Amino acid sequence: MTDLTRLTAGELAAKIHGREITSVEATQAHLGRIAEVDGDVNAFLHVDTEGALAAARKVDADLAEGREPASPIAGVPLALKDVLATKGVPTTCGSKTLENWIPPYDATVTRKLREAGVVILGKTNMDEFAMGSSTENSAFGPTRNPWDRDRIPGGSGGGSSASLAAFEAPLAIGTDTGGSIRQPASVTGTVGVKPTYGGVSRYGLVAFSSSLDQAGPCGRTVLDAALLHEVIAGHDPMDSTSIDAPVPPVLLAAQAGYRADLKGLKVGVVTEFTGEGYQPGVQRSFEAAVAQLKDLGAEVVEVSCPSFTYALSAYYLIAPSECSSNLARFDAMRYGLRVSDDGSHSAEEVMSLTREAGFGAEVKRRVMLGTYALSSGYYDAYYGSAQKVRTLITRDFTAAFEQVDVLVSPTTPTTAFKIGERADDPLAMYLADLCTIPSNLAGNAAMSVPSGLSDEDGLPVGLQIMAPALADDRLYRVGAAYEVARGPLLDRIPDLKGVSA
């Protein structure tokens, strides 16, 4: 019998909708796989067995009664990052602060998934409040990279990326503030898309840096990401920054990309994202990917975006500033953790003691950094200057997209590093987001698609494709065409414990 966990979301949907298998069978196969390997991988913080099976039974019952599937991926299981609110199901954001919080409402993304008949298997591990690039900042232990369990699966969405690479789920949701969808996709050999800012609603997405946070689709193929993108995207009056415009035709673009070459497409290689700090194997994989884009008929030119070299610095002022304000809501009064409420401490003392006990080191660092950058006397030099750099980066993108249709770069400068390797060195950790951050600051769309394995360590490398705001469909056309040219990758992943051949 076919191992259902090895199928893509598209293949699973075809079998479920064709009544060849049931959604319950597909769900049970993935729950079984989670039970088998997640003790090692730690991709999930919470597995909602009953909720998943109930959602699957509903899809099966609808199909049995002759109703059309609620969406093209109805009945397909999915792993949801634990930063999106799920009514009745724990939502911790990887923090002790929210360890026992059960939201009384669904995020818009969650609601759309449920309405589309997508089966939510559970909630995935992440760096606390999405701050990190390795998932080591989770209060509930790191997630391990299925390619090499001594290595990080990327972050903050390492649980989502690892669940895909470990065949625990065919689809996952991530959120990307500085690269938290794309960098995990890159280091696990999976596909991740940060849609245009405002393309997917932030309602119910626990805020880290509101002007940068964006939820997006993750899968093992470009087509699967497109199928999921169409389900979660669209205007939402509950999010004032949601774009009131039609969703770009990402599924059509992916399908077109699989069928055709890239003749007529102009690709720009960002000249700033190379050189010192870039692992040679990553560099070679990137150059091979660019050569394949040329073979597909694309015209490739070099494009300089000089302000991108200031993006990392601007990000580590803007994101902490917004985080210091957003995380003020964790005040130990209305929900979440409260400690030392023994009658001897005032509300303010309880607040400070609770935040001390509930937040991990990286969150504290960023809250203090943001508090500093926003304080009078330093505001102009730090936050104000960072906002100007944001303008310069947007101008670089605008100028670049006047010359080319998409920009490309490596997604992250290295392959997956060892767990613990950068844990005590915040600046080294921040470098993982070097190439992904500009698209968050400018708000345009970007994707990471696997470009094979690095020849020196055999670990996955990601190709980043960047498109203008609202042109998310270009990512899918290029990504799909490239995916076909590159050939399969995830079948080369080493078997995890207990996997039958």
Added chain:
Amino acid sequence: MSNISRDEVAHLAKLARLAVTEKELDVFAGQLDQILDSVAKVGEVAADDIPPTSHAVPLTNVFRADEVRPSLSQEESLAGAPAAEEGRFRVPRILGEEQ
């Protein structure tokens, strides 16, 4: 020259309502200094004539119709509260001993 002193970090922690330990202060002071040293680079290109960008999507005044919608019940609102009493959030005393 260091950007930030240990005393300043202690002050920041107080402003941010973080009851950090002395040991944490030692670590954070060094790390924040190092991070600030690195990010100060933004000053190199932030000329006076460049307007700031606060948001990727320039939106102003997004309105919706002012209509009554279902909201959380009192019970649901209090379900996640660390402490509740008589249908209300129970909070520790607001005033310190000396006030």
